[in-house]
Amino acid sequence: MKKYFVTGLLIWIPLVITLMVLAWIVNTLDQILLIAPAAVRPDALLGFHLPGVGVLVTLLLILITGLAAANFVGQRLVGFWESLLSRIPVVKSIYYSVKQVSDTLLSSNGQAFRKALLIQYPHQGIWTIAFQTGKPGGDAARHLGDDFVSVYVPTTPNPTSGFFLMLPRKDAIELDMSVDDALKYIISMGVVAPPSPPGSALHSSAALLNR
Structure with a gap:
């Protein structure tokens, strides 16, 4: 009975947590529609509440923004908008700091x-x-030189918090592992081990066992 109960938990816990996260995302994005005039809200147009409309509207808005910014006129508008924000002291610091991080991570x-x-x-x-994030910059680069790398050490099981380190390149071993596999390995606290690279001893042993 204990084995069956644990097996059931292993099936339901990831499913319930996934549904809870998706429900939170949908409800959060649906709140965005509350800033629209009451007459044009989906509830007023359809006559009933339809969950998930905020997700579709948000994705559509992001897509339209990307399409608009890809042409010459859109780039001029983005440049004008950024030059306007650069004149506001506090907003300038926050906006450009977030923009540099997002450009680095998503570009x-x-x-x-x-x-x-x-x-x-x-x-x-x-x-x-x-995870390697680049090289030391600013005055730190002058003191450390070119033989150092900047790395981010995530915490477990929440990889959004961690530590930023600058260490010698010779002290960092580059792994034959994708970033996705490494994140799964960290989040699972080492339970979900990434596959062994082809040609390694572990990979050969696993292949023999699977025959």
Whole structure:
């Protein structure tokens, strides 16, 4: 009975948590429609509440914004908007700080979270997985030189918090592991192990066992 109960928990817990997260996202995005005039809200137009309309409206708005910003006129409007924000003291600092981080993380040309690394942290002999975020910049680069890398060490099971470190490149081992697999490994606290790379001893042993 205990084995069956645990098996049932392993099936229901991920499903319930996933549904709770999706419900929170849908409800949060639906709140965006509350800023629209009452006459044009979906509830007033349809005569009943339809969950998930906020998700569709948000995705449509993001898509239209991206299409508009891809042409010459849209780029001029974005430039005008950013120049306007740059004249507001407090808003300028917040906006450009967030913009630099988002451009680095989401841009296809950025180098953030492109590599999974194996480093010794918090002291020698203790190993953990980190992500390369670039190179030291500013005055730190002048003191450290070119042989250092900037890494982010996420915490478990919440990878959105962690530690920013600058360490010698020779102390970081680049892993043959995708960023997605590394994140799953961290979030699962080591339970969901990534597959062994082809050609390794573990990969060969697993192939023999599966025959």
